[in-house]
Amino acid sequence: MTRILTAAAIIDASGQSRGPSAITFEGDRITSVAALPAGASFDDVLVMPALANAHDHGRQVRTSSIGGFGKPLEIWLHRLQLFGPVDPYLAAAAPFGRAVLGGQGASMVHYTRAQGLTDYVSEAKVVARAAKDVGLRIAFGIALRDTNPLVYGDSQPILAGLSDAARAEVEGRFLSPPMSVKDQLARVDAVAEAIASPMVDVQYGPNGVQWSTPALLEAIAEASAATGRRVHMHLLETKYQRAYADQHFPQGIARHLKDIGLLSTRLTLAHCTWATPEDLAIIAESGATISVNTSSNLALRSGLAPVAAMLKAGCKVGIGIDGQAFDEDDDLLREMRLVWSLHAGWGFDAEVSTADVMRAVFVNGHRSVNSPVTGLIEAGAPADLLVIDRAALDDDALMPVDPVDLLFARGAARHLKESIVAGRTVALVGKVSGVDLDAIHRELRAQLRAGMADRESFRCVLPELETVICQHFSDRLGCC
Structure with a gap:
């Protein structure tokens, strides 16, 4: 099927907006892009590549709904145990639907919290089916960990600080023996066999x-080199993780990752909020990608990533939502604006440009999730496109204004008319095309509410656990 889009302007990774144009695509590929002759009619829209969310976990609902607001990562993570298991299709389709409404055509799904109602491979198949129904490209990152379930070190001092009832509750929820390294890597192979596709x-x-033994990281590095499979990992998200890395890897954490062969073009590092100039130089040299997650870092009080320093060092930078967009709404268009606003520089000092931000979501993020999108709207490129309502974006309509300026001044998901992925319309005027997102949210919330009773005993001990953990970290680096 052939379709022609006409647009007032095209914005892509070329760095320059193009005037009135016609974009023709057939199936999942663009076949031609042509400037329109003077006087030709066109739709009053902007067309740009669909965005890539370089780091996320596919969280089913907002974590402030379980009291997560304002909690540092080191206690917020344990609070996620308040979410009971639900139908994995609903748990995946809900964030995937919100993703396409927020301008995402591709997203990382670092799958750190399986629902566990079936075997893992069967659950992964359900997640892949949800992505297919919604129409979102995904990278499915299989969580791998084998140490430090409570804090970045021995759990015994934490357990010793709890009452008997709290200790029993915490041990039951967090201290299960980890899978062997061999079995964890075999799981990745099994999932890839079951769901890998274009x-x-x-x-x-x-x-x-801080959650992986040296043996696990070294085995992943070896397996990635042997298979060519990409790796996605958190690094230096908080100052407490920085302290852990400095203590255990005095030669420098980035240098250690390079030495074991993990640091390569196949690696994406989420956060790097507390990376040093030396870390950034080594990461840049390796060709690895960094996903900055600004809203998440603000929400979890983790800090501001040194984005300008990353770019100056030559790092490839993507942008992630991390399940914590500024308004908890998965709006990647707004996230672009937030990143630029916080890191552009002050006064006449220009440190991060709008082109840098667009490259992050048009190019580097797609590379991170192994998407074929190149960031250019040209013949032969994938038909992964966003159609933005230019008239709504410029509703004052006082004088001609560069559409990129308007996009970074006020662009948000509400301006998205249509999202196209692989030639398929996946969202149209605020509605997901492939699933009934409202019905999915209703059933998902009903299942989560029904499961809260089983979490009541844990909810009751959470204040005690959080107090002990806060004291643990404050004894090391000051109040958390």
Whole structure:
């Protein structure tokens, strides 16, 4: 099927907006892009590549709904145990639907919280089916961890600080023996065999250096080199993780990752909020990608990533939502604006440009999730496109204004008229095309509410656990 889009302007990774144009695509590929002759009619829209969310976990609902607001990562993570298991299709389709409404055509799904109602491979198949129904490209990063379930170190001092009832509750929920390294890597192979496709890229997903033994990270590095499979991992998200890395890897954490062969063009590092100039130089040299997750870092009080320094060092930078967009709504268009606003520089000092931000979501993020999108709207490129209502974006209509300026001044998901992925309309005027997102949210919330009773005993001990953990970290680096 052939379709022609006409647009007032095209914005892509070329760095310059193009005037009135016609974009023709057939199936999942663009076949031609041509400037319209003077006087030709066109739709009053902007067309740009669909965006890539370089780091996310596919969270089913907002974590402030379980009291997560304002909690540092090191206690917020344990609070996620308040979410009971639900139908994995609903748990995946809900964030995937919100993703396409927020301008995403591709997203990382670092799958750190399986529902566990079936075997893992069967659940992964359900997640892939949800992505297919919605029409979202995904990278499925399989969580891999084998140490430090409570804090970045020995759990015993934490357990010793709890009452008997709290200790029993915490041990039951967090201290299960981890799978062997061999079995964890075999799981990745099994999932890849089951769900890998042009729309689903299976990746190794070590949770982070503080949650992985050296043996696990070294085995992942070896397996990635042997298979060519990408790796997605958290790094230096918080100052407490920085302290852990400095203590355990005095030669430098980036240098250690390079030495074991993990740091390569196949690696994406989420956050790097507390990376040093030396770290960034080594990461840049390796060709690895960094996903900055600005809203998440603000929500979890983790800090502001040194984005300008990353770019100056030559790092490839993507942008992730991390399940914590500024308004908890998965709006990647707004996230672009937030990143630019916080990192552009002050006064006449220009440090991060709008072109840098667009490259992050048009190019680097797609590379991170192994999407074929190149960031250019040209013949032969994938037909992964966003159609933005230019008239709504410029409703004042006082004088001609560069559409990129308008996009970064006020662009948000509400301006999205249509989202196209692989030639398929996946969202149209605020509605997901492939699933009934409202019905999915209703049933998902009903299942989560029904499961809260089983979490009541844990909810009751959470204040005690959080107090002990806060004291643990404050004894090391000051109040958390």
